[in-house]
Structure formats: structure tokens, C-alpha cells
Amino acid sequence: MSLLELQRRMAEDVRRPLAAGFAMQTVTEDGTLMEERAASYITPNPQLSSFERLEIYNRQYWFRVIGAVSEDFPAVNAVLGERRFDALVLAYLKEHASISWTLRDLGAKLPEFLEEHPELAGRRYRLAVDVARLEWAYVDAFDGERLEPLSLAELAGIGPESRFELQPHLRLLELSYPVEDLVLAVRRGTPETEMSSSASQERSGPAELRLPAMRRRTVYLAVHRYDDQVYYRRIGPEAFRLLGALQEGRTLAESLTAAFVGKTVSAGRQAQVVQECLAHASQLGWLCAPRVEERPA
Amino acid sequence: MPANRFNAFTDYGVGIGLRVPHYDHILCRKPVVDWFEIISENYMIDGGRPLRMLDAILDQYRVVQHGVSMYFGNAQPLNRDHLRRLKELTKRTKTPWLSDHLCWGSVDGRYTHDLLPLPYTFEAVRNTAQRIREVQDFIEIPIAVENVSSYAEFHESEMTEWEFLNEVVEAADCGILLDVNNIYVSSQNHGFDPMEYVNSVPAERVAQMHIAGHSKFERYTLDTHDHPVLDPVWKLYERAIERCGPTATLLEWDDNIPSFDEVHAEALKAMRFLEPARALELDEVMA
Numbered sequence: 001m002s003l004l005e006l007q008r009r010m011a012e013d014v015r016r017p018l019a020a021g022f023a024m025q026t027v028t029e030d031g032t033l034m035e036e037r038a039a040s041y042i043t044p045n046p047q048l049s050s051f052e053r054l055e056i057y058n059r060q061y062w063f064r065v066i067g068a069v070s071e072d073f074p075a076v077n078a079v080l081g082e083r084r085f086d087a088l089v090l091a092y093l094k095e096h097a098s099i100s101w102t103l104r105d106l107g108a109k110l111p112e113f114l115e116e117h118p119e120l121a122g123r124r125y126r127l128a129v130d131v132a133r134l135e136w137a138y139v140d141a142f143d144g145e146r147l148e149p150l151s152l153a154e155l156a157g158i159g160p161e162s163r164f165e166l167q168p169h170l171r172l173l174e175l176s177y178p179v180e181d182l183v184l185a186v187r188r189g190t191p192e193t194e195m196s197s198s199a200s201q202e203r204s205g206p207a208e209l210r211l212p213a214m215r216r217r218t219v220y221l222a223v224h225r226y227d228d229q230v231y232y233r234r235i236g237p238e239a240f241r242l243l244g245a246l247q248e249g250r251t252l253a254e255s256l257t258a259a260f261v262g263k264t265v266s267a268g269r270q271a272q273v274v275q276e277c278l279a280h281a282s283q284l285g286w287l288c289a290p291r292v293e294e295r296p297a
Numbered sequence: 298m299p300a301n302r303f304n305a306f307t308d309y310g311v312g313i314g315l316r317v318p319h320y321d322h323i324l325c326r327k328p329v330v331d332w333f334e335i336i337s338e339n340y341m342i343d344g345g346r347p348l349r350m351l352d353a354i355l356d357q358y359r360v361v362q363h364g365v366s367m368y369f370g371n372a373q374p375l376n377r378d379h380l381r382r383l384k385e386l387t388k389r390t391k392t393p394w395l396s397d398h399l400c401w402g403s404v405d406g407r408y409t410h411d412l413l414p415l416p417y418t419f420e421a422v423r424n425t426a427q428r429i430r431e432v433q434d435f436i437e438i439p440i441a442v443e444n445v446s447s448y449a450e451f452h453e454s455e456m457t458e459w460e461f462l463n464e465v466v467e468a469a470d471c472g473i474l475l476d477v478n479n480i481y482v483s484s485q486n487h488g489f490d491p492m493e494y495v496n497s498v499p500a501e502r503v504a505q506m507h508i509a510g511h512s513k514f515e516r517y518t519l520d521t522h523d524h525p526v527l528d529p530v531w532k533l534y535e536r537a538i539e540r541c542g543p544t545a546t547l548l549e550w551d552d553n554i555p556s557f558d559e560v561h562a563e564a565l566k567a568m569r570f571l572e573p574a575r576a577l578e579l580d581e582v583m584a
Contacts, residue, residue: 001453002372002420003372003415003416003418003420003421003424004372004373004404006416006451006453007371007372007401007404007413008404008405010413011403011404011405011407011409014409014411014413015407015409040452041451041452041453042449042450042451042452043449043450043451043452045450045486045487045488046488047516047517048448048516048517050449052516053448053449053450054449056448056449056517056519057411057413057448057449060411061409061410061411064410064411065410068410097407097408098407098408098409098410099406099407099408100408101338101366101376101378101379101403101408102338102341102366103410104342142345142346143342143343143344143345143346143347143348144343144344144345145343145344146343146344146345168343169343169344169345225344225345228345228346228349229346
């Protein structure tokens with residue numbers, strides 16, 4: 001067996017979902033006995049069979065990846081309850097194996113996945129999706145890139161045709177529930193952890209928490225980092241659309257149109273909204289100069 | 298001997314791993330620590346608090362980078378994005394050497410995030426050495442490869458683990474991060490004499506050592522990094538220092554992390570062996 005063949009075989013076995021009781025499955029999808037498959041490349045020792053030796057890696061893999069995703073979504077865990085959350089994470093990881101050298105990115109598609117699978121969330125589906133989106137926005141805001149914001153002199157020179165790049169760590173969210181208090185309550189009770197180490201991992205459960213009651217109401221949030229702390233800032237719908245359009249690279253004039261499209265708002269009110277929005281955005285350092293793409297010489 | 302070209306001729310003492318729960322203690326109390334080891338991947342990010350903390354640490358301490366996802370033994374080409382980010386971080390930390398594991402961990406673009414053991418074959422030697430050379434050429438910093446703890450062995454193997462390690466480092470012309478706890482864990486799981494392993498390592502290539510705690514279960518031993526260092530591991534360390542001289546040593550403690558003082562005190566126990574080795578080295582120089 002070549003090195004590549006061995007690695008392909010072992011990776012497939014290590015990533016195969018566990019059976020009940022965190023045990024390795026005894027039969028593969030095509031009916032092969034795992035005992036025979038493990039023995040084909042792993043030697044037994046007096047204490048452990050080939051199957052049992054492989055099982056150590058199979059279990060470690062799942063503990064590690066489930067642990068990594070769970071750390072990023074403690075509030076989804078709190079909303080769904082441990083049993084449903086474990087089922088969700090497992091289903092997600094079966095479809096989304098890690099394609100990055102860093103565990104940091106492993107949960108990136110979980111909010112999308114949850115949205116596509118309401119059956120995994122039960123009656124708190126919409127709330128759970130909102131919480132997942134906010135928790136992933138937190139991850140992006142926490143360690144996303146920060147650009148140098150526009151200076152006061154640069155801001156003084158902006159006009160209708162100006163385009164901006166918004167801070168790469170800024171995330172704009174439209175949510176069906178005001179979930180930020182819930183997420184904050186859970187995060188306060190969750191210790192900060194590291195992403196990676198080489199040690200073997202054991203699983204630990206989440207702490208018991210009393211969650212704030214939630215009533216359905218559309219809210220708009222800007223999730224951003226300021227002085228290395230992540231903040232959730234409530235913004236109005238017009239500011240949400242304005243910033244969203246700027247984020248897409250549209251000019252200031254185009255973005256203003258997008259902010260009030262389909263709305264009957266007086267010119268005075270429009271001016272006030274835009275002024276407030278841009279003042280906050282510039283104070284918080286969200287407005288940056290567009291990056292010039294590097295072209296090969 | 299311990300200051301060698303594989304650790305950029307440095308003479309580092311006893312370090313500990315830089316961990317999040319200790320940030321405040323380190324930055325407020327400024328304890329005297331020879332050096333910190335960081336997990337490179339935790340800082341290969343675009344911005345935010347981890348990098349600010351790292352910069353604050355770098356202002357006052359020496360830092361050495363240790364990676365967990367280079368996977369020198371992968372059978373497929375290196376990940377260029379990973380390499381580029383790693384090189385960027387080395388410019389920030391000015392790490393004198395760089396370590397990662399003698400293992401594999403991904404195939405066909407799918408990652409296991411584990412340090413999987415290699416079959417000890419000549420094909421794996423050639424492949425791994427080639428990849429280490431490529432990394433060394435790109436990063437332009439000495440590389441030290443760490444022996445991993447393992448729970449499985451392969452029918453394909455053509456040599457012992459220590460023969461494999463020796464073949465790889467010779468072919469790659471790189472250093473060794475000798476983890477004596479990993480040697481002990483693997484010796485328990487595979488039934489070899491750990492002292493034979495320590496005695497077989499090319500001492501002149503050892504750039505750094507790791508010590509750590511492990512957990513013993515009924516039928517196997519697991520490398521958990523959540524305990525103080527146990528006596529059999531100290532014995533291996535003592536022998537390794539005897540052979541290699543006073544080498545930069547790092548205590549790994551990654552789970553159930555106690556206070557900074559407790560971790561540091563455990564690490565400083567290594568001085569029992571390093572100080573006599575230093576004195577001996579000095580005597581030899583004076584003579």
C-alpha cells in the first residue's frame with residue numbers, strides 16, 4: 001500500500017461517524033467489517049486489537065471537531081438543548097468536513113446549514129438560526145482584518161460618487177429576534193478557549209443557564225470590533241440598507257437610494273438618518289478607502 | 298552542544314506554553330520567564346485581540362513558534378496559504394526556530410486536525426524529508442520536527458520509530474524537537490524501551506525538548522497535557538539532557554490549565570537537570 005493509499009484509507013476511517021456510545025462503527029457503508037478493514041493496515045498489540053487502536057483516532061477526531069464547533073456556538077447549544085445541538089453538529093460535520101488547516105473556520109457554514117434543516121432545530125428553529133448567525137458574526141468580528149479608517153481630512157472630501165470599503169470585520173445582520181442579550185448572557189458564562197493544541201481531547205458539557213425570554217421582532221445589528229472588543233450595535237433599517245449597499249461597493253449616491261427605496265420619508269428625515277449613520281460609521285472607524293487590487297506587472 | 302544550528306545557536310532555558318487564561322497574569326505581573334512557546338495557528342489570523350496580546354508579550358519576552366497543522370508527512374503537496382501565513386507570523390515573532398510534528402493529518406483537501414502517525418517506510422522518509430526541505434527553504438528559519446505520541450502502528454512499517462526519525466532528519470537536514478513525554482506514551486502503547494529511543498536520537502540535532510503530563514488508562518496511555526510531568530518522563534528527560542546538554546525545554550499544559558504560577562513551577566523543575574548540565578558544560582569549556 002502506498003503512503004497516499006494508506007492515508008486515504010485511514011482518513012476515511014477516522015472521519016467515519018461514530019456509532020452509539022461513542023464507539024467506532026462495526027460495518028462500513030459498503031458492508032465491510034471494520035475489524036477486517038482495520039486489521040488490513042494497523043497491527044494489533046497484546047492489549048488492543050487493530051479495531052480498538054483505530055477507534056482511539058476515530059473518537060478523538062469526533063471529539064475534536066464537535067468540540068471546536070460547539071465552542072463557537074454556545075448560545076445555539078443553550079437554545080436547542082444539548083441533545084438537539086449534538087445532533088445538529090453531527091449532521092453538519094457529516095456534510096461539512098474541515099477543508100481548512102485551521103479549526104477556526106470549521107463552523108462557518110453552520111448558520112446556513114441550520115437554515116436549510118429546520119427539522120434539526122424543532123420549534124425554536126427561527127430563533128436558533130438568528131442566534132447561529134450572530135455567533136458566527138462574532139467569530140468574524142473577533143479576529144477579522146482591520147483596515148486603517150478614513151481620516152477626518154479624507155472624510156471631509158467625500159461626495160456622491162465616493163465609494164468605501166467597510167471594515168472587513170464588520171458584519172450586518174437582519175434578525176427576526178433581538179437575540180443579542182441572549183447571546184451575551186450565554187457568552188458571559190463561557191470561558192474563552194484556544195483554537196488548537198496538540199493534546200488529545202475529552203468532551204465537556206455546557207453550563208446550565210437561564211435564558212432571557214424572546215419575542216419575535218425584526219432587528220438590525222452591526223457586529224463589529226472596537227479596541228479589540230466585539231460589540232453588537234443596533235441600527236435602523238435605513239442604516240442597515242445604506243451600509244449594506246456601501247459594503248457591496250456601490251457609490252454613496254447609489255447607497256442612499258438603496259437605503260430609502262420603496263419608503264416615503266421626508267427629505268429632512270432622510271438627511272437626518274444619513275447624517276447620523278455616517279457620523280456613527282466614521283466615529284467607529286467603519287469607513288475605509290477602497291483597496292486597489294494588485295495586478296500582475 | 299545545545300546551542301546549535303537547528304535552534305539558531307540560541308541558549309534558551311525553560312519556557313512554558315502561552316495560553317489564554319494566563320494572559321492577564323503575564324501582562325500585569327510580568328513574571329520572569331525564559332521564553333514562551335505559542336501555537337502558531339492561534340495567531341495566523343487577520344487581526345483582533347490575540348495578535349494584540351501577542352505583540353504585548355513580544356515586547357517583553359522571547360517567543361518560539363510551534364505548529365500543529367503543517368503535517369510534514371502528508372503524501373500530497375504543501376498548503377501554500379498555510380505557509381504564507383506562517384511566514385508572515387515568523388516575521389512578527391522573530392522566532393529563532395520553528396517546530397511542528399512528524400505526522401500527517403490531511404488528504405485530498407480534507408483535514409482531520411489530528412497528529413496521525415506515519416508508517417515507518419522509506420517512501421514516507423523521502424516524502425517527509427522533501428516537504429520539510431521545502432518548508433525550510435520557504436520560511437528561511439531552522440525547522441525542528443517533533444516526535445508524536447501514537448496509538449497505532451502499521452503493517453507497512455520497515456523500521457522503528459526512532460530509526461524513522463533519524464532517517465527523516467538526516468535526509469531533510471533539520472532539527473528535532475524531542476518530546477520525551479511522547480516517547481514515553483508511545484512506548485507504553487507499543488511496548489518498546491523508551492530509553493533505547495532516547496539513546497538513539499542524534500543529540501547534535503536536538504533543538505528543543507518538550508515535557509508534559511499524560512493519562513494512563515487500563516489498556517492504553519493517552520497524551521492529554523493535563524497533568525504534572527510524571528516520574529518516568531523526568532527520567533527520560535534526565536537522560537536526554539545528559540546526552541544533549543542543557544537544551545531549551547518547554548512544559549506543555551493544554552487542558553485543565555492551573556494557575557500561571559503552578560504551571561511555571563512545574564516547568565522549572567526541569568532546572569534540576571539543566572543546571573548540573575550547564576555546570577558540566579562550563580567545566581568542559583574552562584578545562
